Amino acid sequence: MQMTLTQTLVMALIQIVAVLAFIFVVVPMLTFAERKVIGYVQVRLGATRIAGGRKGLTGAVNKIMWWMGHFPVISFFRGLPTFMADGIKLVTKEDIMPAKADKFVFWLAPILCMVPAFAVFAAITFYPGVLGVFPTWVPIVGGLPVDGYITDINVGLLYILGLASVGVYGIVLGAWASNSKYPLLGGLRSAAQVISYEVPLTLSLLAPVILTGSLNFKTMSVELATGMSPWAILPLFIGFFAYITCGFAETNRVPFDLAEAESELVSGFHTEYTGMKFGWFFLSEYTNMIVVSALASAFFLGGHYFLPFGFQQFVPASWGWFAQPHLIFFLLKVFFLLFVFLWVRATLPRYRYDQLMSVGWKYFIPLTLVNLFIAGLVRFMA
Amino acid sequence: MSILSTLFPYDIYKGLKLTGRYFGRNFFSANRKKVRANLKHITVEYPEVPVHLAPRFRGRLQMLRDEQGEIKCICCLACERICPTQVITIEKDKKEGRKLPFPKRYTFEMERCIFCEFCVEACAYDSIILNHQFELAAYNREDFSHGTEGVFQNMFKPTPVGTFSVSADDDGNAPHY
Known part of the structure; x- marks a missing residue:
């Protein structure tokens, strides 16, 4: 059935709202999970209560949370109001701008950081097919199928990589516009770091491109999971570790968070940012984490299928549910990789700057080039 | 040697294994039903749970x-x-x-x-x-x-202010909660 223009627009709008809701639910939950995961790693409990006395509203909330602690799974979600408190604090905090800051660029930088991080989701396929059909009584879009992706661009990967590298402009411009020495140093570090890690990141993503001969996100994720020769497991395996490491560097996460090395640079590029302007930087960093996890799970961990690294081809059709692609597999892989981000943060100390650069240029670029060669061989043999 | 240890980061693997073990232990003990002996974490949830004091603690x-x-x-x-x-x-x-x-x-x-x-x-x-x-x-x-x-x-009773600290018995054991 051919959709009219209105129907297409409304359908896209519905999908965009759903994806935005997904981001705005996952990001605060991620900050909460970060407190809890790092707490458990350090033999603590993480957030279990909110500030306040034993009386009044906070007291009642704290009593409820103490009571929640007696039940097995619910116990993990004690302290959940902390993320609401975080949000309220960010939104209501005073917005301070340094007197000698470049006003326009200072405003522009968080937007430049955030918009690409969100826009990338347009090309990400959450499910390669139809998620469901609207019932016929729904106005405008009744009876129409809902796809598991917003758009199906032919050069989806190119679009994602192009937009993702725009994000660093936000960091550098914000650092420069602050007109202060620590943000500037942090921003320059971040620029150098992201530029050097962009190369192995793209090279590691080129292996799947060579293996599938496509830049379309949906085609690539489905092909990589099911249609590869058994030899393709090797380049995918190496590529996964190279990609996830470069992804850590791209998103400025520990152990590569030199852009905000708080022991040296106060807090790096967002030192002068307060309130919701800082909040956008924060949000974009966590959204970028979701993007990196989504790409890694789609291209290397089997995407919407059950088994990672192309092992899905050995799954017989008799496995039924496990032989089919599902949204839940993709989301589980994304959440696992997000957990890995927190896990690594709780484990590894920050790299020294020259170590970071040498790892990037001396090891990862040769490694990903070799990986690319292996992928080319596999493609040539097949 | 250096290139090998960079390509096969065994140290990172060891670190992740250690923190993963601690995470699993504390996560699964803290989110089960609370039995004091099973808890592995060191956090004391103070106002609700009395503090475990050493027997030689010097109070008032x-x-x-x-x-x-x-x-x-x-x-x-x-x-x-x-x-x-x-x-x-x-x-x-x-x-x-x-x-x-x-x-x-x-x-x-x-x-x-x-x-x-x-x-x-x-x-x-x-x-x-x-x-x-x-x-x-x-x-x-x-x-x-x-x-x-x-x-x-x-002088014979605890100060009325300290409602939560009359906790440990003489052996220093916190009461069961």
């Missing part, structure tokens, strides 16, 4: 009574004499039916006390202890004066 000075309810103190003034900050003042008196002297007044000025436990060590009759009360903050200066009678805080 407290006077003891014997089985008959008589004050054990016999006013030998050993504690008053040894006290480095002179926070103890004892006034001797005689009492009907009691052979040994009786403290008519025993005051303890906690604002200057350094909790050194010399008084308890000097006491030959085990009539005073430093109990396990640690919530000693108060709003008024008078609330730091403790005594046996009158307007003073009672």
Whole structure:
């Protein structure tokens, strides 16, 4: 059935709202999970209560949370109001701008950081097919199928990589516009770091491109999971570790968070940012984490299928549910990789700057080039 | 060697294994039903759960009574004499039916006390202890004066301010919750 223009627009709008809701639910939950995961790693409990006395509203909330602690799974979600408190604090905090800051660029930088991080989701396929059909009584879009992706661009990967590298402009411009020495140093570090890690990141993503001969996100994720020769497991395996490491560097996460090395640079590029302007930087960093996890799970961990690294081809059709692609597999892989981000943060100390650069240029670029060669061989043999 | 250790980061693997083990242990113990022996984390959820204090914890000075309810103190003034900050003042008196002297007044000025436990060590009759009360903050200066009678805080009971700290028994074990 051919959709009219209105129907297409409304359908896209519905999908965009759903994806935005997904981001705005996952990001605060991620900050909460970060407190809890790092707490458990350090033999603590993480957030279990909110500030306040034993009386009044906070007291009642704290009593409820103490009571929640007696039940097995619910116990993990004690302290959940902390993320609401975080949000309220960010939104209501005073917005301070340094007197000698470049006003326009200072405003522009968080937007430049955030918009690409969100826009990338347009090309990400959450499910390669139809998620469901609207019932016929729904106005405008009744009876129409809902796809598991917003758009199906032919050069989806190119679009994602192009937009993702725009994000660093936000960091550098914000650092420069602050007109202060620590943000500037942090921003320059971040620029150098992201530029050097962009190369192995793209090279590691080129292996799947060579293996599938496509830049379309949906085609690539489905092909990589099911249609590869058994030899393709090797380049995918190496590529996964190279990609996830470069992804850590791209998103400025520990152990590569030199852009905000708080022991040296106060807090790096967002030192002068307060309130919701800082909040956008924060949000974009966590959204970028979701993007990196989504790409890694789609291209290397089997995407919407059950088994990672192309092992899905050995799954017989008799496995039924496990032989089919599902949204839940993709989301589980994304959440696992997000957990890995927190896990690594709780484990590894920050790299020294020259170590970071040498790892990037001396090891990862040769490694990903070799990986690319292996992928080319596999493609040539097949 | 360096290139090998970079390509196969065994140290990172070891670190992740260690933190992963700690995460799993604490995650699965903390989010089960609470049985004190099964909990692996070190966080004390303080107001709700009493604090686990060491047996030798030195809290506030407290006077003891014997089985008959008589004050054990016999006013030998050993504690008053040894006290480095002179926070103890004892006034001797005689009492009907009691052979040994009786403290008519025993005051303890906690604002200057350094909790050194010399008084308890000097006491030959085990009539005073430093109990396990640690919530000693108060709003008024008078609330730091403790005594046996009158307007003073009672020396025989915990301070009413510390509602959550009468926690550990004499062996230092926190009560089961």
